[in-house]
Amino acid sequence: MTTTLAHPTRDEIRIAAVLQALADPVRLQIVRELAVHEEGISCGLLPLGVSASTLTHHVRTLREAGVVWVRPQGTSRISSLRRDDLDALYPGLLDGILAARR
Amino acid sequence: MTTTLAHPTRDEIRIAAVLQALADPVRLQIVRELAVHEEGISCGLLPLGVSASTLTHHVRTLREAGVVWVRPQGTSRISSLRRDDLDALYPGLLDGILAARR
Numbered sequence: 111m112t113t114t115l116a117h118p119t120r121d122e123i124r125i126a127a128v129l130q131a132l133a134d135p136v137r138l139q140i141v142r143e144l145a146v147h148e149e150g151i152s153c154g155l156l157p158l159g160v161s162a163s164t165l166t167h168h169v170r171t172l173r174e175a176g177v178v179w180v181r182p183q184g185t186s187r188i189s190s191l192r193r194d195d196l197d198a199l200y201p202g203l204l205d206g207i208l209a210a211r212r
Numbered sequence: 213m214t215t216t217l218a219h220p221t222r223d224e225i226r227i228a229a230v231l232q233a234l235a236d237p238v239r240l241q242i243v244r245e246l247a248v249h250e251e252g253i254s255c256g257l258l259p260l261g262v263s264a265s266t267l268t269h270h271v272r273t274l275r276e277a278g279v280v281w282v283r284p285q286g287t288s289r290i291s292s293l294r295r296d297d298l299d300a301l302y303p304g305l306l307d308g309i310l311a312a313r314r
Contacts (some may be wrong), residue, residue, distance in 0.1 A: 125312040128237035202304025210227040
């Protein structure tokens, strides 16, 4: 059984929700890692130092805000950054955040 | 008696705090208005539709995150956007947010 996860369309993405999703150190770290792994990655493989349930919460928050795509692959879930959508809606936002050293 | 309000220096500004401060519809509206009023303005003059105490809370959140300067002027407090600091730390971030239509 394949579960398709809900994602907002580009038109449904809202800046306040995107900023809220990004305003957390762990979620920022996930976004930075996904910017490197452009093809997508199972977030469980990332060196984040949080529990599986905490990670699930953070990835869901990012997905529901429209920051990441999450697709099932076997028993894993592969996450990837919605860079095209975010760059189209908020040009510069993601680059500004990724450029941040702190 | 003049009260000088505390502001983080540029070095003390953190991206997670900035994003948290911006992740609110009223605070985003304040930032958009301050982007227009470059010389600074008393936020009480802005058409925000919130109570004075709510406005005080929002402006304090923006100030403490390093998003705005607030300076006393007579019995008012004049707020202005810390565009130079934010553009230097997170190039593109503010423009991306200000470009957002939603």
